Amino acid sequence: MIKALLKILCTCIAVVAIVIGATNALVVLTTEDDIVSVDEASGYQADAIVVLGASVFADGTPSTILQDRLDCGIALYKAGAAPKIIMSGDNSTEHYNECAAMKRYAIAQGVPSEDIFCDHAGFSTYESMYRAKNVFGCSRVVIATQTYHLYRALYSAHALGV
Numbered sequence: 001m002i003k004a005l006l007k008i009l010c011t012c013i014a015v016v017a018i019v020i021g022a023t024n025a026l027v028v029l030t031t032e033d034d035i036v037s038v039d040e041a042s043g044y045q046a047d048a049i050v051v052l053g054a055s056v057f058a059d060g061t062p063s064t065i066l067q068d069r070l071d072c073g074i075a076l077y078k079a080g081a082a083p084k085i086i087m088s089g090d091n092s093t094e095h096y097n098e099c100a101a102m103k104r105y106a107i108a109q110g111v112p113s114e115d116i117f118c119d120h121a122g123f124s125t126y127e128s129m130y131r132a133k134n135v136f137g138c139s140r141v142v143i144a145t146q147t148y149h150l151y152r153a154l155y156s157a158h159a160l161g162v
Contacts, residue, residue: 034154035147038072042079047138049073049082050129052145052153053089053098053122060101065146070102073144074109081142084115086132088122098122125149129156138162 051073054066062070077085085106089098099118107113117136122128132138141162143153 032151035150038075038079038081041076041081041142044081044140044142046082046140046142048084048086048117048132048136049076049142049144050086050088050132050138051102052125052128052143052149053087053102056089056096056098056101060104062101062105066098066102067105069145070105070109074106074111076142076144077106077111077115084117085111086117086119086136086138086141088119088128088131090123091120092123125153126156129153129160129162132157133160133162 051069054069055063056066057063073085076082087099087102087106089102091097091099097120099120099122103113103116103118106116119128119131119136121131129141132141139162141157143150143157145153
């Protein structure tokens with residue numbers, strides 16, 4: 001009886017691992033050709049650069065991960081990949097606002113305030129991509145995030161026709 005249960009459990013674990021692995025492979029293989037350097041993106045003429053949010057410290061400064069995303073988005077902006085930046089992040093409570101911290105950081109790095117839009121309801125990657133298209137009217141975006149996250153962001157964007 002115990003051997004049969006262990007066999008079933010091992011089979012279930014193997015199936016789950018295969019499904020997760022296949023899904024990850026699909027996402028990576030269908031998006032890897034869309035990942036480009038800042039220099040390559042300079043001629044894109046996208047509607048906007050979408051910087052995906054990440055945690056902000058209690059004092060309002062961006063975490064290391066978020067600062068990395070912001071630096072990438074700012075470099076893309078300065079390279080001319082798009083004329084506007086959408087800062088997409090969490091602002092679900094009165095005391096936590098990723099977008100405000102992101103905008104302050106970008107302005108301090110020389111990005112004009114009028115070229116920065118805040119998406120305060122970017123609670124997930126999918127929602128950020130959905131809102132870039134359906135709220136901000138973008139049909140072509142450049143996404144600023146870390147490579148491990150970029151595959152999923154691009155997959156979501158493609159699924160939405162962005």
